[in-house]
Amino acid sequence: MNSVSLFTPAPHLANDMAEVLRLYLGGISLLVNEAGGEITLRHDEREENGERIVAATDGVCRHETRERVTGDAVVDKRLRRRQAKLCVYELMKRRFGYAPPWGSLTGIRPTRLLYAGLESGLSLEDAAAQMQATFDVSDEKMAVLREIVAVQQEELTPPAPHEADVYIGIPFCVSRCAYCSFLSGEVGNGSLLAPYVAALKREIAHALQLLEDTGLSLRAFYMGGGTPTSLPAGLLREVLTAAAPLMRACREITVEAGRPDTIDREKLQALMDWGVTRISVNPQTMHDQTLATIGRRHTCAQTESAYRLARSMGFDHINMDLIAGLPGENLGMFAQTLDWVRALDPESVTVHTLSIKRSSLLHLWEAQLPDGDMVADMVRLGARAAHDMGMRPYYLYRQKYMAGNQENVGYARRGHACLYNVDMMEETGSVLALGAGAASKRIFPQKGVIRRAYNVSDICQYIHRVDEMAQRKRELFTL
Ligand code: SF4
Known part of the structure; x- marks a missing residue:
């Protein structure tokens, strides 16, 4: 350093x-x-x-x-x-x-700058030219941004002021990935799962009452975490049953089933029964050695069989997340992962770039990390593979400490862009967020103001203080 x-x-x-x-x-x-x-x-x-x-x-x-x-x-x-x-x-x-690929930009949401240009009355081309001249963004990155904004404008309607998305967080995973930056505890002996679900059901009941009192309408539902399918099938069904009125009111229902080692027929059936429209089965890489290095305790074969099981049961929108820049990987290995994903034929993929926030990990992996140029090539290869699968980029965000100063990009076939992801990244929609560490957000479009209410992150605190969390949301949405 x-x-x-x-x-x-x-x-x-x-x-x-x-x-x-x-x-x-x-x-x-x-x-x-x-x-x-x-x-x-x-x-x-x-x-x-x-x-x-x-x-x-x-x-x-x-x-x-x-x-x-x-x-x-x-x-x-x-x-x-x-x-x-x-x-x-x-x-x-x-x-x-x-010059780095994103020039002087350091923010999470570069598309916001393009939208700011559009809102000032410029055409997309002129807004892009102005942004590029100001921040020195490369031609390659500007082209992605332009395409994303064009896809969003073509496919997705922005949320109306009375609309909100719903997020439910299940902050548990079967093991912790070494690079994880999310709020996620290991399931461990499972003793916190039932009390957590009981508290969550209580917060869901409060949210339903809030919706009735405020007249807010719902748009997209997203259950993430953590990995919701880390819950045993019985508890997962309990959450889905409690959340059913919220899900029924939404036009898109996503549940993260990210870790293949948490997926089985019973849990997938529960998601099917409650009308989930989009799931994620996340390989990250198709190399077992890399999976072991990054602490994901599953194999590539498990990813493939979980994916095929979901497909055979009728899920018609499966997303797959990949990471470019993983330790020990080179361009050829990343290309193999992409070939394998192409053969499985998901409706959408998200190509992340490794972001390492913990310096201890950086030190541990230093000798094995691909250099910035190779990561840039991986990102390019990911874009080409997505294009070959008939997908277009539809959202993008950046994080701190990203390998090669790159970005995360979501690609989807026409009609499969995830509304929730776009609402989150563009900060255009209000969110009613439930669960430990969840952050609710209310947009005041006329004033151009965003206000937030945070749930405590600590799982035990959340269980004990869930009514207080619900009250924070009530105050936010009745301001
Ligand atoms: S699956 Fe996702 S949330 Fe869970 S530990 Fe890995 S990175 Fe974190």
């Missing part, structure tokens, strides 16, 4: 500038206005003749930018932050001699 001394008259912008530095330097420890870093940067800003002049230097190179001050405090605050980031970005670009 590099340490960077950043000298700045605006310490509140230090984290923004650090995000840009991480594009080039990876994990850094930042010393703000303190000497001692391996790299020293100086950021400066001043106003002159109605312009904000920002400069950054590393002692060798220097970059300066000028931007007109608008006089609108909110706009100028945003522009000041952006200008600081862009200035540091240009300095780093000159120092290292290359």
Whole structure:
């Protein structure tokens, strides 16, 4: 890890500038206005003749930018932050001699910037050109973004103000994947499962009452976690029975059955009986050795048989998640995984790029991780395979610490884009979220404001305080 001394008259912008530095330097420890870093940067800003002049230097190179001050405090605050980031970005670009694929962008939802251009009255082409010129995004990534926005506009209607999605979280998995960043505990001896389901049923009952009181209509239902199919069939049926009125009110019902080692006929039958329209069976890779390295205690053969079982029972929308950049994998191995997925013929795939938040793992895997260029090739190969399967990209998001500065992209055949995923990523829809760690969200479109209510993440706390969680949601949706 590099340490960077950043000298700045605006310490509140230090984290923004650090995000840009991480594009080039990876994990850094930042010393703000303190000497001692391996790299020293100086950021400066001043106003002159109605312009904000920002400069950054590393002692060798220097970059300066000028931007007109608008006089609108909110706009100028945003522009000041952006200008600081862009200035540091240009300095780093000159120092290292290359531009990352997403240019200076560090946010999770790059499509939002394209939509902002559309909302200001620009055409898609002009909005894309403006975005590319501002943030230095590569042609390749801009082309994906343009296609995603076009697909969303063609296939999906944005949620109406009185509509909301429902999320139910089952925060248990049979074992923890080494790279997992979700709230997920191991099932362990199973002692928490029944109390958790009892609390969840109570929260579902509160949610039904809330819907009746507020007149909200529902749009998409998503049960994730964790892995909902980690629950024994009896408890899974209990949750589905309690949630049935919510599911019936939705036009799309997804349940994550991500871990193949949790899938059996009885559980799939329960999902069928309650009208689930979309499930995920996630291979991540089709190499047993990699599965063992990343702590997924199932084999590729189990993935294939779980998938075939679901298909034989009549599931007609199965999604498969893959990860590019897994330890020990190379382009040929990733291509084999894609060939295998192509042969199974799912309706949608999501190609993730490995994101490692825990530095201990990075250290453990360092020698085995594919380099950034290879990960970029894997991502390209994933896009080509999805295209060959008749799919188009329909949502995209980025995370911190992604291998090769890439992204996660969902691809689907026409008519199979997941509404819930798009609502989440574009932040266009309100969400009633139930379960430990779930985050409810209410969008106020006229004011352009989003408010949130969080459930506690700790499973025991959730079980004991479920009525309080329900009350938080009531307050959010009756504001
Ligand atoms: S299956 Fe998903 S939620 Fe469960 S441990 Fe693995 S990454 Fe985490």
